[in-house]
Amino acid sequence: MSTTNEKIRPGSPSPSPIDEKPPSPYKSDGEYSSVLVTEVRKPKLPMLWRIVGLIVALKTTIISHTHINNSKFATLVAVTNLVNTFLCILLGFTIDKWGGQKLSVILAFFHLAGSMIIAGAATNNLNSFVLLVVGKVIAAIGDSSLDNAQHRIFSTYFAPGKGFAFSIGMIWSVANLGQFVGQSTANVITRNLGSYAWSLWISAIVSAFSFLCAITLVVIDKGLSSRxxxxxxxxxxxHQGKTQSNIFSIKALRKLSATFWIIVAFAVFENAGVQSFISISTQFAQQRLKKGAVIGGWVSSFYLLLPIGLTPFLGVWIDAFGNRCVTPAPQVEIVRQVIPDPRYFATAFAIKKSVVQASIVIITTAAGKIQDDSGGSLDNAISLWLAYAFASVVISSALLVAGSPWWPILPAARLAQVPAKNTIAEVERLDKLGSIPSGEEGFKTLKERSYNLKIMGRNRGWVSWTMLALSIGIMLLGWVMFGLGVFWGVHGNVVAGTTGE
Structure with missing residues (x-):
């Protein structure tokens, strides 16, 4: 008979709530709980078994074993969002300055260290909430920009229309597959092996494999660039294996295209709206089907299946035919296409990502408060999601019109629509239409002409500074809303998902 001191497995068997019905949204005295917990996963690591996705899938189990309430669990999940709202931009600058290869190793190491701490917090009945939070913070440091570093590596080796979109589609496919397997089997592993620590340790092992992959990539990259x-x-x-040390200048943000800022505005509504809505899927499935966490996890994982097979083919389509404003193009690819200087790709993507993270916190906290004030009904909260969806449709429609061949108001959007083989002809056509900003003449190369078609004119630099200020305002509002969520007992906390990233 085992005692509590025996250490024969990562966590002694204990009565598991895996097969129990989902917890009632009502408190013991019949009052409706004021805590709304919303979580979404964001698969990015290679061969990924995401630690965040597992924690979300194991919510009922973790709450039971660590003896915490929904509010504390929401705080556990929210840590990544809060870190991402500011750390993404700082690391984006760093990635553009030093390159993605070495940064991917450093960030993968942080994710591995955090994963091991999280797994250790569940081992041998330790069930430490404090260690779980510490592990999440450390993992979030690596998690916040590891995908950005990987995208920066791809941008070095692949040009737009020549394999870049396909490479992004492939990594998304593998990442979605890893998340689907991890999310759908976490509760099965816990039920069969007697402890949720096993699922977390498997995640740590896969993180170790990702770390080794990052090291291998650096070795291969260095060997190729030297030979x-x-x-x-x-x-x-x-290619020198790293970016020039003097590449970044804060003034470069002034030159980001108007199309880029429209994409950021679109992502504020579309990405945040979709990801926050998906976040209720597991608990929603449990409550609707009146099933346990295993069935709920499987049902909520189905939305990952289509991207597994679709994203590589979508990448091939974009590489071959363009149409980035028509197809649901990966925003990783379209951001790289519309910015004037691709050397600032990581910085631009980091700005978009940080604003989206803050917007997710805002909408989920607001939706939770609306639901609480409506006596637990989702009707009014769904109206908020519909408003977000309507705003994203309006913005995307405007972008499509502005990038049309008949009325190319935004040259960067128009160039994103054409395939690579037609770029030269389209640049010539836009030149004749007078799309180049006034005062910018005498270009000798296609690169220079394309750059000046996308760049803000000398008299429009204030637009970029204004949009950057608004972005910072959204990020600050996200922190304020999180604080209000704590005060209200509502937590809007999601980790960005795959949709549109």
Whole structure:
């Protein structure tokens, strides 16, 4: 008979709530609970078994074993969002300055360390909530921009229309597959092995594999750059294995295209709306089907199946035919396409990602408060999601019109629509239409002409500064809303998902 001191497995068997019905949304005295917990997963690591996704899938189990309430669990999940709202931008600057190869190793190490701490917090009945939070914070440091570092590596080796979209589609496919397997089997593993620590340790092992992959990538990259002449697709020069140390300037943000800021505005509504709505899927499935966590996890994982098979083919389509404003193009690819200088790709993507994270916190906290004030009904809260959806449709429609061949108000959006083989002809056509900003003349190369078609004119730099200020305002509002959520007993906390990233 085992005692509590025996250490024969990562967590002694204990009565598991895995097969229990989902917890009632009502308190013991019949009052409706004021805590709304919403979580979404964001698969990005190679061969990913996401620690965040597992924690969400194991929510009922973790609450039972650590003896915490919904509010504390929401805080556990929210840590990643709060870190991402500011750390993404700082790391985006760093990635553009030093390159994605070495940064991917450092960030993967942080994710591995955090995963091991989280798994250790559940081992041998330790069930430490404090260690879980510490592990999440450390993992969030790596998790916040590891995908950005990987995208930066791809942008070095692949040009738009020549494999970049396909490479992004492939990594998304593998990442979605990893998340689907992890999310749908976490509760099964816990039920069969007697402890949720096993699922978390498997996640740590896969994180270790990702760390080794990152190291291998650095070795291969260094070997290729030393033996062969590899063209850096972001600047046209020889790939040196790292970015020039003097590349970044804060003034470069002034030159981000108007199209980029429209994409950010679109993501504020579409990404946040979709991801926060998906976040209720597991508990919603449990309550609707009146089933346990295993069935709920499987049902809520189905939305990952279509991207597994679709994203590589979508990448091939974009590489071959363009149409980035028509198809549900990965925003990773379209951001790289519309910014004037691809060397600032990581910085631009980090700005978009940070604003989206803050917007997710805002909508989920607001939706939770609306639901509480409506006596637990989702009707009014769903109206908020519909408003977000309507705003995203309006913005995307405006972008489509502005990038049309008949009325190309935004040259960057128009160039994103054409395939790579037609870029030269389209640049010539836009030149004749007078799309180049006034005062910018005498260009000699296609790269220079394309750059000046996308850049803000000399008299429009204030637009970028204004949009950047609004972005910072949204991020600050996200923190304020999180604080209000604590005060209200409502937590809007989601980790960005795959949709539109």
């Amino acid at each position: 062969y002449h590899i063209t850096d697709q972001t600047n046209g020069g020889k």
